């Protein structure tokens with residue numbers, strides 16, 4: 001606050017300008033809060049999207065893996081059935097051998113049985129290989145499913161936490177927006193537009209102090225003439241290099257600044 005003597009020295013217009021600066025700095029701090037909270041909200045929403053995308057990808061991978069395993073298992077079952085049939089056929093032929101008396105016929109049948117045994121043993125080898133593959137594949141599938149279940153469980157808890165954080169942030173944002181409307185209502189639209197443009201282009205700093213003749217936004221020296229204007233003018237003064245709205249700290253005296 002100004003000491004009473006100061007106000008009378010500067011006049012009412014000076015006080016009005018001071019109030020506008022105060023409103024602008026309040027608006028700036030509300031806008032910074034809104035920006036920070038919006039950023040925090042975006043980070044949380046991104047995390048939801050990213051994690052749920054990862055889980056979705058894992059689910060699709062497992063589905064594909066399960067499909068491959070099922071296909072292999074069908075092959076295994078088919079070969080198993082074929083081997084059983086071939087086994088039965090071999091047994092039948094062996095049975096026939098006991099009824100054959102002709103030596104040539106017997107030899108021919110024996111050759112046939114030998115060929116079948118050879119082909120069955122090949123079939124057996126293929127079946128064993130397939131069984132090993134399906135077993136390994138199934139173990140791997142179970143591992144992947146457990147991993148996914150663990151991820152989903154973890155995510156369910158984390159998501160609940162994130163949603164509660166989001167609810168909190170949204171409440172705070174709504175409050176900040178209401179405050180902003182109240183603060184902004186005290187300024188004219190043209191000034192707000194100009195302020196908003198500077199705020200967005202200058203990294204969230206539109207209103208800055210001048211300290212020891214230097215703009216605290218861009219750290220450039222403010223020319224003497226302009227410093228004099230900041231002190232004496234009833235208008236808002238903008239930094240010639242960064243275009244931010246300038247003000248002098250309330251305690252600054254004319255002697256110190258000039």
Ligand SMILES: [Zn+2]
Nearest residue numbers: 215218239242
């Ligand atoms: Zn500047």
